[in-house]
Amino acid sequence: xxxxxxLDATNVAFLLIVGFIGGLVSGFIGSGGAFVLTPGMMSxxxxxxxxxxxxxxxxxxxxxxxxxxxHQFGHVDVKLGLVMAAxxxxxxWAGAALQDWVRRSFGEAGSNLYVSLAFVVVLTVVGGxxxxxxxxxxxxxxxxxxxxxxxxxxWVQAIHVPGTMMHFRTAGIRVSALFTIxxxxxxxxxxxxxxxxxxxxxxxxxxxxxxxxxxxxxxxxVIAFVMGLFGTFKYALGGYVDIRLAxxxxxxxxxxxxxxxxxxxxxxxYMIKLVTAVIMLIVAVSRALVVPVYLAQLGVFALPGTAxxxxxxASFVFMVAALLTGAVIIVGAMIRGHAEAVAAVEEVxx
Amino acid sequence: MSRSRKLWFKLxxxxxxxxxxYWTLFAHEAEVMASFTRTDGFYPLLPVVTAFAFSxxxxxxxxxxxxxxxxxxxxx
Numbered sequence: 454x455x456x457x458x459x460l461d462a463t464n465v466a467f468l469l470i471v472g473f474i475g476g477l478v479s480g481f482i483g484s485g486g487a488f489v490l491t492p493g494m495m496s497x498x499x500x501x502x503x504x505x506x507x508x509x510x511x512x513x514x515x516x517x518x519x520x521x522x523x524h525q526f527g528h529v530d531v532k533l534g535l536v537m538a539a540x541x542x543x544x545x546w547a548g549a550a551l552q553d554w555v556r557r558s559f560g561e562a563g564s565n566l567y568v569s570l571a572f573v574v575v576l577t578v579v580g581g582x583x584x585x586x587x588x589x590x591x592x593x594x595x596x597x598x599x600x601x602x603x604x605x606x607x608w609v610q611a612i613h614v615p616g617t618m619m620h621f622r623t624a625g626i627r628v629s630a631l632f633t634i635x636x637x638x639x640x641x642x643x644x645x646x647x648x649x650x651x652x653x654x655x656x657x658x659x660x661x662x663x664x665x666x667x668x669x670x671x672x673x674x675v676i677a678f679v680m681g682l683f684g685t686f687k688y689a690l691g692g693y694v695d696i697r698l699a700x701x702x703x704x705x706x707x708x709x710x711x712x713x714x715x716x717x718x719x720x721x722x723y724m725i726k727l728v729t730a731v732i733m734l735i736v737a738v739s740r741a742l743v744v745p746v747y748l749a750q751l752g753v754f755a756l757p758g759t760a761x762x763x764x765x766x767a768s769f770v771f772m773v774a775a776l777l778t779g780a781v782i783i784v785g786a787m788i789r790g791h792a793e794a795v796a797a798v799e800e801v802x803x
Numbered sequence: 804m805s806r807s808r809k810l811w812f813k814l815x816x817x818x819x820x821x822x823x824x825y826w827t828l829f830a831h832e833a834e835v836m837a838s839f840t841r842t843d844g845f846y847p848l849l850p851v852v853t854a855f856a857f858s859x860x861x862x863x864x865x866x867x868x869x870x871x872x873x874x875x876x877x878x879x
Contacts, residue, residue, distance in 0.1 A: 457836060457840075510850050510851075510854050511854070513854065514854045514855060514857065514858030514862070515858070517855075517858060517862075518858055518862035518865075521862070522866070525876075526876055682851065685850060685851055685854070686847060686848070686851055689842075689847035689848070689849075689850045689851065690842060690847045691842060692840040692841065692842045692847075693840075694839065694840070694850040695836075696828070696835060696836070696839045696849075696850050696853060696854075697828065697829070697832065697835075697836070699850070699854065700825070700828060700853070700854075700857055703854070703857060703858065703861065704825070704861065707858065707861050707862050707864075707865040708865045708868065708869075710865075711862075711865045711866055711868075711869050712869060712874065714876075715869065715874060715875065715876050718876040718877040719877050790877065791877075794877050
């Protein structure tokens with residue numbers, strides 16, 4: 454039987470604050486928080502599996518509330534979300550099976566190394582690509598203009614395979630299911646590997662399918678809801694969900710997710726790309742810092758205990774920094790956007 | 804009832820329901836944890852159903868909370 458940690462005032466305050474910031478980022482870019490919450494709960498003393506299970510249990514209701522809010526703003530393409538979620542579910546299963554195989558073959562350190570390398574590779578490549586695009590949009594002075602569909606997405610949309618074509622009205626795209634299926638599957642595999650499928654899902658919907666970034670980040674919440682719901686039930690069958698932890702994170706995160714969703718209505722589309730990229734790249738640094746620790750555990754080279762402790766601490770600081778940076782950019786952009794909106798209303802009144 | 808009074812009524816009601824949910828969870832912490840981690844019968848559904856219930860009440864409360872503070876979506 455699993456033992457669950459005792460909660461004191463410090464633990465509760467930590468869960469509330471991280472929950473709020475995670476929710477804020479999630480409401481804005483479609484995913485976030487999970488990569489800090491799971492290690493955060495583990496640092497409080499929860500076992501890895503309980504941390505993952507409880508995280509999922511707060512994630513699906515949070516995603517539901519976020520999706521509902523952004524649906525009111527007309528950002529959610531429900532059909533695209535459900536289609537992606539349908540192929541993401543087998544992706545989660547495959548990702549979990551792969552994770553299990555790595556763990557059985559290379560042990561705990563091997564599994565940690567695999568997860569960290571997946572973080573570093575995916576986040577650096579995708580985050581770098583998204584950042585380049587966001588900066589290009591900003592520099593070109595077209596930041597306020599309507600987003601343009603990229604070259605890859607135009608090619609994808611031009612391919613017509615009879616019998617597989619699907620029209621997604623809110624996203625304003627018509628693409629073959631032959632593209633949504635592997636994309637959804639990859640989102641699921643990543644979700645099972647690093648707990649944040651959105652790092653593939655959101656950029657994938659933007660750059661491969663050609664969905665606007667506002668629609669992609671909102672639709673990701675639908676995918677997160679479906680994956681989180683099934684994931685929670687799967688872990689509950691093993692008795693791993695700590696409902697107290699899950700509901701405490703939810704307490705803070707629902708304040709955050711509503712604020713983040715409102716924030717998207719005040720900013721220019723490139724801001725969503727910028728925040729996504731900045732968070733992804735800082736998290737990549739955080740995971741890269743612990744790679745030597747796992748290599749040392751696997752006996753590749755020796756590392757003194759103080760170096761291990763320092764690298765682990767630095768890694769955690771970077772993860773918290775990723776969320777805080779995201780939160781500061783979002784709140785700052787909201788305040789600027791709000792001031793501009795007020796000025797525009799006053800101008801019209803005059 | 805005026806619009807702002809209606810909002811305050813909704814805010815207080817959803818807040819009270821949320822508070823009652825959280826109070827129940829932590830006042831009966833030991834019993835809740837014992838039954839929510841059972842793996843037989845319909846017990847695994849308990850965390851899922853609870854998460855839905857909490858999110859409806861608390862999601863409504865947080866929505867009204869930001870609205871009462873004047874933090875609302877930009878109308879285009």
